[in-house]
Amino acid sequence: MNSRALFLSLILPLFLTGCSNFTLFPGVHKIVIQQGNIVDEEMVGTLRPGMTRSQVRFVLGTPLVTDTFNDNRWDYYYLATDQREVNINERFTVYFENDLLDSYEGTIEPEPEPEPGQDSKPEA
Numbered sequence: 001m002n003s004r005a006l007f008l009s010l011i012l013p014l015f016l017t018g019c020s021n022f023t024l025f026p027g028v029h030k031i032v033i034q035q036g037n038i039v040d041e042e043m044v045g046t047l048r049p050g051m052t053r054s055q056v057r058f059v060l061g062t063p064l065v066t067d068t069f070n071d072n073r074w075d076y077y078y079l080a081t082d083q084r085e086v087n088i089n090e091r092f093t094v095y096f097e098n099d100l101l102d103s104y105e106g107t108i109e110p111e112p113e114p115e116p117g118q119d120s121k122p123e124a
Contacts, residue, residue, distance in 0.1 A: 032082050039092045044092070047104060072102075074096075
């Protein structure tokens with residue numbers, strides 16, 4: 001066996017393991033893939049019944065999905081994954097009646113309101 005064949009037989013497995021799910025090298029950067037609309041507790045906390053569609057769009061952004069059979073429903077989805085697993089999977093739905101916000105539901109809840117007489121900001 002010549003030296004070139006020996007070199008390839010030793011180096012080739014290292015290159016192939018880099019392309020697989022082999023965890024020989026811990027801490028390798030994993031790309032996080034984000035899809036959809038980011039809706040957080042603060043945004044949901046600003047929603048009030050009676051808001052117009054444009055006000056809701058200003059707060060939450062343009063919905064990812066508008067139901068073609070029900071114009072009074074907007075769906076916001078957010079999904080974040082890395083190469084191996086789903087890290088975040090959130091859903092938020094807004095319902096309108098007569099072009100005004102009627103109700104909403106989903107995996108995101110508004111921030112709890114502070115108790116009366118308490119500051120909402122912690123002291124430093």
